Amino acid sequence: MDKITLGTQGLRVSKIGLGGMGFSVAYGASDPQKGVDVIREAYHLGVNFFDTAEVYGDNEKIVGKAVKPFRDDIVLATKFGFDMSAKPITSKFNSRPDNIRKVAENSLLQLGTDYIDVFYQHIPDPDVPIEEVAGVVGDLIKEGKVKYFGLSNSGSDSIRRANKITPVSVLQSEYSIFERELEDRHIIETLQELNIGLVPYAPLGRGFLTDAVKPASEYPEDDMRRHDERWNEENFKYNLNAVNQLKAFAENKHISVAQLALAWLMNQDLNVVPIPGTRSIKRLQENIGSTQVKLSRQDLDDILAILPNGSAGSRYPAGVLENFTRE
16 A cells, blocks of 8 residues: 655655544444454555554553554554543543653553554643643653654644644544534644644544444444434434435445545545544455545535535534634
């Protein structure tokens, strides 16, 4: 698979990566061994970029076990930034320097490696200046425990301030045909200006941009889509109608709607590497196939005409969303 360079520090990754969250949390009951199988198949198909985080339960252990046979051939990314003693865990942040170091050491242990390729701040911490965060990660880079600094869910101001201290190679945020907040907040422009790569998570709209979407009530209680506004009532009808139009568009190109959605990202005027997650090798193969899809400027315009402002409904409840949109 072709590789691209993200950022100014020489981070080289495959055109598409693999998000690991679903191997352990968020989408109902999971099977760790299936996660291992999918990761290893992804590697054999040319994927070299794998994403996890301390907050995803046993995810780092699953990913570490899976990549052990080829660890030095891949790019391994994980994240820090939550207070793991809080209930629920994602309700409280902790990007204090001592905790960043603690997370780094624990992630190295869980992943079974002696270095982390990309170390992201998972979410901005309002109580810790981003300059301090960037400084600590910069020190970890000097010590050889981390190779590249990444931010996640950050606004332009934080990105600029952090980049002055330690070069930011990548921003990981939700971005897709469905979710276009990065455009509205002019973050895309900031990334282009500073030559920072974009790693979109949930590039398939948490599964809405596939042929397997269903109403919120049909998902199990421990599946986050059951409580996602985009799946509820009128929002679901609007979004499903849009996806059906995208499916028709994709069929004319002899590809799936998921491949269309991923190709839309990879054909932007920006260094973009989406990281769709899946527990299915069949879906994995389908997603990887999107790297071969070429879209014209007219195609991109026609896709935007179907969803000019993204999906209906917020990706998080209001009280949670403000944490993901902090500058």
